[in-house]
Amino acid sequence: MTTKNLLVELFVEELPPKALKKLGQAFGIELVASLNAQNLISLRAETDDDQESTQFFASPRRLAVWVKDVLVQAPDKAVSQKLMPVAVGLDAAGSATPALLKKLQALGADASAVSGLKRVMDGKAEALFYESTAKGAMLAEGLQKALLEAIAKLPIPKVMSYQLESGCELPGWSSVSFVRPAHSLLALHGSEVVPISALGLKAGNSTQGHRFEAAKSTVVVADADAYANTLEKDGAVIASFEARKAEIVKQLAAAAAKVGGGVKPIEDDALLDEVTALVERPNVLICEFEKQFLDVPQECLILTMKANQKYFPMLDASGKLTNQFLVVSNISPADASAVIGGNERVVRPRLADAKFFFDQDRKKTLESRIPQLAKVVYHNKLGSQGERVERVRAIARAIGQQLGGDLLAKQADRAALLAKADLLTDMVGEFPELQGIMGGYYALNDKETPEVAAAVEDHYKPRFAGDELPRNQVGVVVALADKLETLVGMFGIGNLPTGDKDPFALRRHALGVIRMLVEKAPTLQIIDLIARSVPAFGSLIQDQSSALNDFIYDRFAGSLREQGYSAQEVDAVISLRPQKLAEVAQRLAAVRAFAQLPEAPALAAANKRVGNILKKVEGTVEAKINSALLQAGEEQGLADALKSVAARADSAWANGQFEENLKALAALKEPVDAFFDKVMVNHDDPAIRANRLGLLASLHQAMNRVADLSKLAA
Known part of the structure; x- marks a missing residue:
C-alpha cells in the first residue's frame, strides 16, 4: 500500500515550562502507539532507527509529532472468533442449533456460514470458530482515535476549562478542558489535510509562528516533511x-x-x-x-x-x-x-x-537563635525542632565518642546544636534550598571552628543520589545522627513510606546512611547505631529497630543491584545482615570469584540441603562434634576435612580475606558428596543423630560466614 508521512500539531497558549518536555514526549508516544495498534503505520525493518521514523516537537506553544510511512488504510485483518462448544452449536445430526444461528446473526452471518465453521480443540472439548476478514481502519478514523487517546493520556496534573471561541466546531456556550487553551489543529498526511477534530477545533494545514518575529502571521505548511523548516523560516520558531x-x-x-x-x-x-x-x-x-x-x-x-x-x-x-x-x-x-x-x-x-x-x-549569632527552635513544630508526634536538635545532639555524641573519642564527641555536639539554627534566618526563609549552606557561612562569621562550620553546612549531605558526602569526621557524625534521628523517629511512630509516597525522604536518608558507613565510617555497625539512637526519644516512640534494620538492608540490596551485581550475589551477602557495610563490596567480589570455581554449584546445593535439614530440627543444634561418636568412614572424612579447611578459612576470615575464605571451601566438595551418598543423618541412636547434626551445623557455620552460599544454588 502507498504510504505518506504524517504530521499532527496542537497549537496552544503557553504550556507549563517545567512539564513541556514530558508533555511533548507523552503526546508523541501515545499517538504513535495508537496508530501502531491500529496497523496504520507501515511495517519497518528491524534495522530502522526509531528516531528516523518518528520525531516529537514541543515548543512553548505547540505539541507535535511527525511519523514516517503512515497508511491511508490499515490492511484487512483475518479474525478468528470462538463461538461455542461443538456440543452446544450442533445437534446430533450435525445441524446448527438455534443458539448457533443467533450467534452467527449477531456477527452479520447467516445459516450458510455453518458449513465454513472450523472445529478446533479448546481444552478438553472441540469448539466452533468463525473466521472472517475485518476491514482495516481508515486513517481519518484511526488518527481521530489516536489523537483523542493521546490528549486523554497526557500527564497533566491540573487542567483548565475554557470557553470555545466563536466559529469553533462546538458553537454556543460549550467549553472544553485542556492543559492550556488550544487555538488550532494541524494534521497533514503528505500534503493532504486529514479531516479530524479535537478540543473544538477542525484540522487544517496552518499554524502560528513566533508572537513577534514571525515573517508571516499565518504559517501554511505545504506537507508533513516541510513542517520544521517552514516553521523556522516563516514562523521564526525552532519546533524541536x-x-x-x-x-x-x-x-x-x-x-x-x-x-x-x-x-x-x-x-x-x-x-x-x-x-x-x-x-x-x-x-x-x-x-x-x-x-x-x-x-x-x-x-x-x-x-x-x-x-x-x-x-x-x-x-x-x-x-x-x-x-x-x-x-x-x-x-x-x-x-x-x-x-x-x-x-x-x-x-x-x-x-x-x-x-x-x-x-x-549576621547581626545575630546562630547560638542566639536556638531558643526560638522550640516554637517551630517538627512533627505533632515528635515535638519541636528544638526537641529534635536535642535528640540529634545525643545521637551525635554517642557516635562521636565511638568513632573518635571525647574530642570528636564534643565537636559533633557543638555542630549538632547549631545545625538547625539557620532555619530561622531571613536568607533561608527566602531560599529554603540554602539551609545548611548558610549555616556554615554564619558559623564562620560567629568564629566557630572550621570543623564545626563545615559540619553545619554538610550535615544534610548527601542530599540526593551522587551528592558529595560530608568533608570531615565531624560532618559525618552529625549527618549520620540527623538521618538516624529521622529514620528512627518516623519508624517509631509508624510513619513509613508507602508505594511512591515518601514525604520524609526515608529512602534517601537510608541510602545516605549506607554511603557514609561504606565510604566514611567503615568501622561503625548499623544495628549498633540504631540501638544507640533509640534512647534519645524516651517514651515518644515504639522501638522498631528490627523493621528499620530490614528497611536499610533492602535499600542497600536495591542499590547494589543497580550497580550491576546479580540478585543471587546480593541476596547471598545481604541475607547474612553484615554489620560493617564497608565489607559488603569485598564480600560480593569473593562470592563472584567463588561462583567461578567448578566445585561451587555442588557446594551451594549441599549448603542448601544442610540448611533445610537443620531447619526441620526442633530446638537449637549446637555446632559441636564428638569424635568418639563418628562411625562411618565418610562421616570421619568430612569431619577431618572440615577441621583442615576450618583452620585455613578461619585464618583468612580473621585477616579480612573473604575470597580466600570461600576458596578454601572447595576442598570440602568430595567429602560432602561422599557424606550425603553414604551416611544417614537421622540415625536411630539419638546421640549419633545429634552428633551428625552437630557436624552439619559446623559445616553450615564454616560455609556461611562470608555469604549464604545456598542462595547461589540453582
Missing part, C-alpha cells in the same frame, strides 16, 4: 525541543568564549530544560551586575538568578562566581541594549535583597 536546547548550549558556549578569561556558564540540566521550554527562538545575551554583590555568598546569588530569573550565572576557571551572567532571550532585536539593560535592572533588586538578608542575618 532537542534542537532548541542544542542551539542554546551552542550560544551559551559562544557567549562565554566572547567574555574570555576561562569563564563558563553554570551547568544545570533542569534550568536548561526549563529555559528551552520558555523560548521559541533563543538569543543568548551577556549581562552583568555590580561587583559589590559578590561579597554575598555565591550560592545565594546563583540561586536567585537561576530560580527567580532563569539566568545562567558565569563562573571563572576556579569555580568562583563572576559579575557577568547570560540571558536566553526570546527576541532578537537589531539593537539588544534595551533587552540587556532591562534584565540588568530586573536582577539588581533580587541581588540587593540577598545582600540585605545576608547583612541582617
Whole structure:
C-alpha cells in the first residue's frame, strides 16, 4: 500500500515550562502507539532507527509529532472468533442449533456460514470458530482515535476549562478542558489535510509562528516533511525541543568564549530544560551586575538568578562566581541594549535583597537563635525542632565518642546544636534550598571552628543520589545522627513510606546512611547505631529497630543491584545482615570469584540441603562434634576435612580475606558428596543423630560466614 508521512500539531497558549518536555514526549508516544495498534503505520525493518521514523516537537506553544510511512488504510485483518462448544452449536445430526444461528446473526452471518465453521480443540472439548476478514481502519478514523487517546493520556496534573471561541466546531456556550487553551489543529498526511477534530477545533494545514518575529502571521505548511523548516523560516520558531536546547548550549558556549578569561556558564540540566521550554527562538545575551554583590555568598546569588530569573550565572576557571551572567532571550532585536539593560535592572533588586538578608542575618549569632527552635513544630508526634536538635545532639555524641573519642564527641555536639539554627534566618526563609549552606557561612562569621562550620553546612549531605558526602569526621557524625534521628523517629511512630509516597525522604536518608558507613565510617555497625539512637526519644516512640534494620538492608540490596551485581550475589551477602557495610563490596567480589570455581554449584546445593535439614530440627543444634561418636568412614572424612579447611578459612576470615575464605571451601566438595551418598543423618541412636547434626551445623557455620552460599544454588 502507498504510504505518506504524517504530521499532527496542537497549537496552544503557553504550556507549563517545567512539564513541556514530558508533555511533548507523552503526546508523541501515545499517538504513535495508537496508530501502531491500529496497523496504520507501515511495517519497518528491524534495522530502522526509531528516531528516523518518528520525531516529537514541543515548543512553548505547540505539541507535535511527525511519523514516517503512515497508511491511508490499515490492511484487512483475518479474525478468528470462538463461538461455542461443538456440543452446544450442533445437534446430533450435525445441524446448527438455534443458539448457533443467533450467534452467527449477531456477527452479520447467516445459516450458510455453518458449513465454513472450523472445529478446533479448546481444552478438553472441540469448539466452533468463525473466521472472517475485518476491514482495516481508515486513517481519518484511526488518527481521530489516536489523537483523542493521546490528549486523554497526557500527564497533566491540573487542567483548565475554557470557553470555545466563536466559529469553533462546538458553537454556543460549550467549553472544553485542556492543559492550556488550544487555538488550532494541524494534521497533514503528505500534503493532504486529514479531516479530524479535537478540543473544538477542525484540522487544517496552518499554524502560528513566533508572537513577534514571525515573517508571516499565518504559517501554511505545504506537507508533513516541510513542517520544521517552514516553521523556522516563516514562523521564526525552532519546533524541536532537542534542537532548541542544542542551539542554546551552542550560544551559551559562544557567549562565554566572547567574555574570555576561562569563564563558563553554570551547568544545570533542569534550568536548561526549563529555559528551552520558555523560548521559541533563543538569543543568548551577556549581562552583568555590580561587583559589590559578590561579597554575598555565591550560592545565594546563583540561586536567585537561576530560580527567580532563569539566568545562567558565569563562573571563572576556579569555580568562583563572576559579575557577568547570560540571558536566553526570546527576541532578537537589531539593537539588544534595551533587552540587556532591562534584565540588568530586573536582577539588581533580587541581588540587593540577598545582600540585605545576608547583612541582617549576621547581626545575630546562630547560638542566639536556638531558643526560638522550640516554637517551630517538627512533627505533632515528635515535638519541636528544638526537641529534635536535642535528640540529634545525643545521637551525635554517642557516635562521636565511638568513632573518635571525647574530642570528636564534643565537636559533633557543638555542630549538632547549631545545625538547625539557620532555619530561622531571613536568607533561608527566602531560599529554603540554602539551609545548611548558610549555616556554615554564619558559623564562620560567629568564629566557630572550621570543623564545626563545615559540619553545619554538610550535615544534610548527601542530599540526593551522587551528592558529595560530608568533608570531615565531624560532618559525618552529625549527618549520620540527623538521618538516624529521622529514620528512627518516623519508624517509631509508624510513619513509613508507602508505594511512591515518601514525604520524609526515608529512602534517601537510608541510602545516605549506607554511603557514609561504606565510604566514611567503615568501622561503625548499623544495628549498633540504631540501638544507640533509640534512647534519645524516651517514651515518644515504639522501638522498631528490627523493621528499620530490614528497611536499610533492602535499600542497600536495591542499590547494589543497580550497580550491576546479580540478585543471587546480593541476596547471598545481604541475607547474612553484615554489620560493617564497608565489607559488603569485598564480600560480593569473593562470592563472584567463588561462583567461578567448578566445585561451587555442588557446594551451594549441599549448603542448601544442610540448611533445610537443620531447619526441620526442633530446638537449637549446637555446632559441636564428638569424635568418639563418628562411625562411618565418610562421616570421619568430612569431619577431618572440615577441621583442615576450618583452620585455613578461619585464618583468612580473621585477616579480612573473604575470597580466600570461600576458596578454601572447595576442598570440602568430595567429602560432602561422599557424606550425603553414604551416611544417614537421622540415625536411630539419638546421640549419633545429634552428633551428625552437630557436624552439619559446623559445616553450615564454616560455609556461611562470608555469604549464604545456598542462595547461589540453582
